Amino acid sequence: MADPMRIRVAERDGVVNVKVLMSHEMETGQRKDGSGKIVPAHFISKVTATHQGKTVLSANWGPAVAKNPFLEFNFKGGKKGDKIAVTWEDNKGETRTDETTIN
Amino acid sequence: MMDMQRRDVLKKGGGVSLLTLVVAAGWLSPGEALAQAAAWNKAAFDTKTMEETMKALGGSMPAQSKDITFVQTPDIAENGAVVPIGIESKLPGTESITLLIEKNPQPLAASFNIPAGTEPNVSTRVKIGESSDVYALVKADGKFYMAKKEIKITLGGCGG
Numbered sequence: 001m002a003d004p005m006r007i008r009v010a011e012r013d014g015v016v017n018v019k020v021l022m023s024h025e026m027e028t029g030q031r032k033d034g035s036g037k038i039v040p041a042h043f044i045s046k047v048t049a050t051h052q053g054k055t056v057l058s059a060n061w062g063p064a065v066a067k068n069p070f071l072e073f074n075f076k077g078g079k080k081g082d083k084i085a086v087t088w089e090d091n092k093g094e095t096r097t098d099e100t101t102i103n
Numbered sequence: 104m105m106d107m108q109r110r111d112v113l114k115k116g117g118g119v120s121l122l123t124l125v126v127a128a129g130w131l132s133p134g135e136a137l138a139q140a141a142a143w144n145k146a147a148f149d150t151k152t153m154e155e156t157m158k159a160l161g162g163s164m165p166a167q168s169k170d171i172t173f174v175q176t177p178d179i180a181e182n183g184a185v186v187p188i189g190i191e192s193k194l195p196g197t198e199s200i201t202l203l204i205e206k207n208p209q210p211l212a213a214s215f216n217i218p219a220g221t222e223p224n225v226s227t228r229v230k231i232g233e234s235s236d237v238y239a240l241v242k243a244d245g246k247f248y249m250a251k252k253e254i255k256i257t258l259g260g261c262g263g
Contacts, residue, residue, distance in 0.1 A: 064212035066228040
């Protein structure tokens with residue numbers, strides 16, 4: 001299981017700012033290891049963020065997203081105590097979901 | 104031919120919003136929805152040149168728009184392995200924001216779907232192999248618009 005994400009949310013006048021830091025190698029498939037063999041691509045390909053179960057952002061990523069990916073966005077209509085969940089899935093089918101509440 | 108592809112993209116777009124509704128109605132958990140949103144466009148992510156990428160995304164390079172801006176994005180990045188990029192669209196009805204890096208081995212870097220209620224403003228960090236033009240492609244009200252910015256890299260992000 002991959003390491004947990006760090007999710008930080010801040011609400012102001014109904015607008016919620018969400019910052020996510022994921023823990024992932026984001027291997028491009030371009031790099032070679034010490035013996036000259038190509039390191040196979042391993043990267044997060046799909047990300048979904050939900051607010052109270054409703055999708056507020058979904059993304060498809062390629063291997064160009066930097067190692068330990070960072071994502072920031074804002075959505076309207078959140079209030080304190082609401083639940084924010086972020087799920088990612090990588091190209092090997094591994095997935096991880098983390099949750100937090102707006103405070 | 105081009106029109107046909109465009110139509111396909113539109114259809115897919117429609118599918119996604121329906122899916123969002125289904126999730127909102129509580130029929131699917133986010134995890135299941137994620138699996139269904141499998142529209143990870145492999146053809147587009149695998150393309151090697153901007154032209155091919157645009158084709159795979161269903162069109163040709165659209166006109167530049169002043170309503171799309173790069174925020175907190177450097178002109179010169181010392182380390183190509185971690186380049187912060189923020190894209191903001193002021194176009195009404197923005198549905199998606201796609202980031203392309205022209206000189207990367209695969210130009211398509213990331214694509215974000217913006218449901219209603221989410222601000223058309225996303226930030227992330229990417230790898231950029233060498234100094235390159237970076238394109239922000241925005242789909243708003245069913246039409247594509249773009250903005251571009253040159254980012255100079257002093258140390259590449261794709262080397263061994």
